[in-house]
Amino acid sequence: MTTEFDRRFFQSLKGQGVHLSAPLPFQGGRSNRVWRCGDQVVKLYLPQQANPLFANDAKREVAALTALAGTGMVPRLQRRGSFEGQDWLIYDHITGVPWQRDAAHVAQLLGRLHDQPGFCALPQGRNGSAELEAQTLAILAQCGDVTVAAQLIGQRPFGQVPPLRQLGVIHGDPVPGNLLTHDGTLTLIDWQCPQQGDPSEDLALFLSPAMQFIYRGAALSEAEEDSFLSAYPDPAIVGRYLSLKPWFHWRMAAYCLWRSHSGEPCDRHALQLELTALDQSSIPKRA
Template sequence: MPYDLELDLRAKAGQSFARFDSLTELVNLLPDQTAPPRDLFDHLRSTGLVDANARFQTLYGGRTNQVWKVLGGDGDKVLKLYRSKLRNPLFRNDAELEARCLNALEPMGFAPRLRATGKHDNGLWVFYDHAPGSPWQSGTTCVAELLRKLHMLDISIEVPAGCNGSADLAHQTQQILNMCLSDQKAQLARMRPDSPVPATNHTCLVHGDPVAGNILVDATGLTLIDWQCPARGDPCEDIALFLSPAMQQLYRGAPLRAAEEAQFLSAYDRPEITHRYRELQKWYAWRMAAYCLWRVENGATDYSAALDLEIAALG
C-alpha cells in the first residue's frame, strides 16, 4: 500500500480500525473510486482547473461525500463531489453554503481558497486549494483560540439559523429520536435533561462540524475545512461538537481527558460563553446520543462505542 494512502487512512478516516485485521482489509471494504467521473474530469481539464496529467488521490476522511486530493498543476487542490442518499438530521450537507464560507473566510485565514464550483449529474461539486497540515490530534488551547476568533468575527454570510437554547435542542433531539426504531430509543427519551436554558441574543457564525478531522494543523497555524453545515447560532454549538466524547472517539480514537477539556474552556477565554456551555452540556450530550443511535441503526457500527460515551456523559 502506498505510504500516502496509508497515512490518509490512519490520520483522516476518523474511524477506529480495531475491527479490521489490516489496512488492506479496510481498503477492500471502501468504494472503488480512485478518480472522479470521467465527464467531470474532462470539464475540469477543459476549463483549465486541472491539467491532463493530474493525479487523483482518494481521501477517506469524509463520512458523506466523495473527496479527492488533486496532485499537480500550480499546487495541490481538493475536489469534493457532494452525493449522499442518507438525509442527515444533525449535519447539513450543502455545497452552496460551503462555497459561500470559503469565499468569505479564506482571506482571513480560516478556510482554504475556493477555485470553482459546479453541478454534475451525481451532485454539486466544489474545487478548492488543498490546505496544508494534518488532522488535529492534541493540544486543545490552539483549537479554543481558533474557535474564539471565528465566533468573534463581525461578518455577514447568508447561512441558516442554528439551534439556540434548550428548547431548540430538545426539538431537534426529538426529531432524531423519531427517526430511530430500536428499543434503545425509549431509554434515551427517558434521559432528557430537565434544566431549561434560554436562547442567547449573542449569536455568531458557527462552523457546525469542528471535529478533529476538520481541523488541519501545520507550522503556520490551524485551518478549518468541510464548511458544508455552517449556521448563525450559539457559539456553544461549536464548543459542544469539538468537546463531544463521541466525536473525539470517532475522529481521534479517544475522548478528551478532563484536564484537556478544562484547558480548552480556559483558553476559549469567554467566561460568559463557557458558563453557558456548561449549563447546556447535558442537552448537547442527549442530542449527540440520539444522533449516534440513529447512525448505528443506519449501519455505522463504529458509532456504538460513541453512543456509550454520550450516555455516560448524561449520567
C-alpha cells in the same frame, strides 16, 4: 476505486479547462467524495439521506470560504460548479495533519471564528434548551431502534436554558477531522454546515466524546477539556456551554443512535460514550 461516474466527472472538468494532477482519493470521509490533485482539492457533493444534525450544503461552504477568505481559518476557494446535478468545489490543498493535541489552540481558533461578522446563506442554528429538545426528539423519531430511543427519551435533562440573544458565526462541525494542523497553525475545513448560531454549539461538538472517538480514536481527557475551556476567550459562552452540556450530550447520543442503523460498531461505542457523559454532566464541574 475509480468509478465510471468519477471518470465522466473528471473528463467534464478537463473539458471546462480545469487542469488537474492525477486525482488521489482521500480516505475517511463520511459525506462526500474528495480527491487531492497536486496542490488542489476536488470535492464532489454526494446525494444522500438528509442528516438530522449535520447539513451537507455546498452553497453554505462557498459562502463561508468566500466570506472568511484571508483570515487563515479556511482554505482558498478556486472554482465551483455542478456535474449531473451534483455540486463540486475546488480549493487549495493544505499540507497538514488532522488535529490530535493542544485543545487550547482549537479554543482560540473557535473564539476568533465566533467574532467574525455574519454573512449571507447562513440559516439560524438551534438556540436554547427548548430547541435542542425539539431537535433531539425529532432525531429519536427517526431511529429504527425504538426500544433504545424510548430509553433515551426517558433520559431527557432537567432544567431550561433560554435562547442566546446575540448569535455568531459557527462552523457547525469542528471535529478533529475538520481541523488541520500545519506550520504551527490551524485551519478549519469542510464548511458544509455553518450557521448563525450559539457559539456554545461549536464548543460542544469539539468536546463531544463521540466525535473525538470517531475522528481521533479517543475522547478528551479531563485535563484536555479543562485546557480548552480555560483558553476559550469568552467566559460567558463557556458558562453557557456548561449549562447546556447535558442537552448537548443527550442530542449527540440520539444522533449516534440514528447513525448506528448502518451497523457500524464505532457509532454504537460512540453512543455509550455520550450516555456516560450525559450521566456525568448532571452536576457541572465549573461555575
